[in-house]
Amino acid sequence: MKKLILFFAIIALTIVACQDNSDEITPNQEVTAIDMSDFFVYTNDDTLSAKATADAKNDKCYSMKVLNRQLKENPSLEKRMYDIELHTRKLIAAKGKPGSGGGGTPTPDPTPYAGAVSIPVVVNILEDPAHPVTQAHIDSQIAILNADFNNNNPNTAGVPSEFASLVADVNITFTLAAVNRKASSKSSWGTNDAMKLSSQGGIDATDPANNLNLWVCEIGGGILGYAQFPGGTLATDGVVIGSDFLGENTAGGVYGHGRTATHEVGHWLNLRHIWGDGRCRQDDFVDDTPSSDAPNYGDPIYPTVNCKSNDMTMNYMDYVYDNAMYMFSKGQNDRMRTIFAVGGSRESFVQ
Known part of the structure; x- marks a missing residue:
């Protein structure tokens, strides 16, 4: 009996020892801790500074408020977005680091997707005779x-020297795949995604796993547009643009030069607003964009100082006039390209 007890004790100790060693680092294994402590999804209106709330037209983009609504309607979305962010940070952290494969064979660590990307665009127009879309x-x-995603915006020549080395060529090309038109009697579609659903009078998305769907309609409320971030429901995936703000459009005034789409596609590619939708300590998750505490408007004069640094007001992810925005940063480029990498949320576009 004693020998039997001793036998089982030895087995138990062996199992425990194996479990204790399961997390040991092998000679060729490198472990990088990814800090997610600053990650957030929900935003609050009260995080906007007086500069933003004093502007009667501060809701140029409704993407973050739409995200808040989607998070409430779909509790699992927060976990999906967390996983996408973790994947993004892992790839950016691994960028440029040598890796090791089995048997000592060198292999590259995963990096943000490096190839050219071509995105088919399906334009879905809810036609309002008072706001024609030609x-x-x-x-x-x-x-x-x-032009904007390939660093061919002519205004980029005006980037201040402080930011000149950070200007990115994102190397993404957009091609027109289809145009769908549907007559609409609605003067305002709002932001509840009704324009994306035929059951609510809108137009259903066309193969959203392989096309960027862009809906054009009267949104209302002075809103220029909004986008769905990676991780959301496929049926509503895409970008919404107000009818007067699509392309070169005199009806759009200072916002009639097509930069609403550039801004919203940036969100669709997982970029946050340049000021992080919060105070100085709330970030946009991009290392090379300066901290700020609110959007900028109009045509700012450089330097515009907030949070003890000069704002990158000319970034596409701010709220300035269309002709006053003309760059993505290299850090934003890395962030966008991670979603096309293996395991990325928009990998289907490059498979």
């Missing part, structure tokens, strides 16, 4: 997206 508007919008 083929010229559509064609100019595709051209503007291609």
Whole structure:
């Protein structure tokens, strides 16, 4: 009996020892801790500074408020977005680091997707006779997206020297895949995604896993547009633009040069607002964009100082006039490209 007890004790100790060693680092294994302590999804209106709340037209983009609504309607979305952010940070942290494979064979660590990306665009128009959307508007919008995401915006020559080395060529090309039109009698579609659903009078998305769906309609409330972040429901995935703000459009005034789409596609590619939708300590998760505490408006004069640094007011993810925004940063480029990498939330676009 004693020998039997001793036998089982030895087995138990062996199992415990194996479990204790399961997390040991092998000679070729490198472990990098990813800090997620600053990650957030919900935003509050009271985080906006007096500068923003004093502006009667502060809701240029409704993406974050739409995200708040979607999070309430779908509790699992927060976990999906957390996982996407963790994947993003892992790839950025691994960028440029040598890796090791089995048997000592060198292999590269995963990095943000390095190839050229081509994104088909399906334009879904809810036609309002008072706000016509012509083929010229559509064609100019595709051209503007291609200029902005390939560092061909002519205004980029005006980037201050402080930020000149940070200007990115994102190397994403947009092609017009289809145009769907549907007559609409609605003067305001709001932001509840009704325009994306035929059951609510809108137009259903076309293969959203492989197309960027762009809905054009009267949103209302002075809102220029909004986008769905990666991780949301496929049926509503895409970007919404107000009819007057698509492409080169005189009806859009200072916002009639197609940059609403550039801004919203940035969100669709997982960029946050340049000021992080909060105070100085709430970040946009990009290392090379300066901290700020609120959006900028109009045509700011450089330097505009907030949070003890100069704002990158010319960034596409701010709220300035269309002709006053003309760059993505290299850090934003890395962030966008991670979603096309293996395991990325938009990997289907490059498979």
